Amino acid sequence: MFGSKFVAMDNGALRKLADSVRRAPDPVLKGREVLTEEYRKAGGVGETEVKLSAAFELFRSIIVQAAYEAMGPGSSWLSAADLEPEMDAASKACAMHLNNGLASQISRAFPSEVGSNEYAIRRALELDAIRPGRFLGSIRAHMPGVGYAVSVRKRYAENQDSFRICSFGNRRAFIFADGCGSARFASLASHLAVLEALGRSANGLDRKGICAINEKVAAMLNSESIRSFDEPGKDSAISTLLVGLSENGRSKVFKVGDSIPFIVWNDGEADMLEVLSEHYEMRSIIGRQGGLAESDVEESEREAGRLVLTSDGVTNLLADAPSEISRWTTLSHDPVIISERLMRSVLRAQIALGYSDDATILVEDSGS
DSSP states (O other), X not given: OOOSSSOOOOHHHHHHHHHHHHHSSSHHHHHXXXXXXXXXXXXXXXXXXXXXXXXXXXXXXXXHHHHHHHHOSSSGGGGXXXXXXXXXXXXXXXXXXXXXXXXXXXXXXSOOXXXXXXXXXXXXXXXXXXXXXXXXXXXXEEETTTEEEEEEOOSSSOOOEXXXXXXXXXXXXXXXXXXXXXXXXXXXXXXXXXXXXXXXHTTOOOHHHHHHHHHHXXXXXXXXXXXXXXXXXXXXXXXXXXXXXXXXXXXXXXXXXXXXXEEEEEOSSSEEEEEOOSOOSOOOOXXXXXXXXXXXXXXXXXXXXXXXXXXXXXXXXXXXXHHHHHHHHHHOOOHHHHHHHXXXXXXXXXXXXXXXXXXXXXXXXXXX
């Protein structure tokens, strides 16, 4: 199905395979079987051409959604997307990335003094920032009753997007960061931005708090140890940041960079979509030396609706992102269905354009 140089999607065959997953006694096992077979037919996908990899991710999305529809609430259905040969390949790619002089340089550059910025960076790298999951074709996270996220990586590099979905009592937090700048530390930048935002979201956030996040991340990313890896005068690594908080009938979003937040709300007759940003371009960034002014942080607050956070790998690929998001949020209120359908729209655009970027979508579960 995906072996051809020019990808041709057989919708009838896709529907038949998805139905076989829905009807299977064990939808997870069946989903893995059909995905693994196509993965191997495509030669492992890996670092291959955009059209082929996007077509496989589109196929994976359909199968994962079928497993979800068969099994219902919970997260066990997510393992239908876990393919052993792909995970082995991702582990090898991650090891190669680290072993290409980076791991030994980090060990020499970063001391083990607890509490230092260098120590925090080293721990972040070792624990999560550069991990095998960043080399998988896609990753997903589901927190029933809170929200869902899916992220598809571009080819030829690790996924530089980072995200978290969590809840603190009645407060829901949706955090997304898109690393940019230095290819070597872009994923570290987004990872640190998300971790700092996560730690501060439990007690609420304001513009001053976002600036404090930038100050902490910038101090780590512009330490002498990190800067020794990069060209003089260049940012070691920088990141966008979106933080969405929902609590007690209100939704608040903070935005730094060019990632775009949306909110869906009902006017009593129909669902309406609003773009929670005045700017699509990169006007400010997390991690840059020189600080971040409170005026550089976009802040939006609305009556509670459904938050939809997207990377520029989504909005830049779709000809009319608001219309496409509105289309899928109108047809379903399920965050899993919305996210997977919207991601498939992005993947179809990648196939048509022959271009890809890390694409990430977070959708809140509005409970309606």
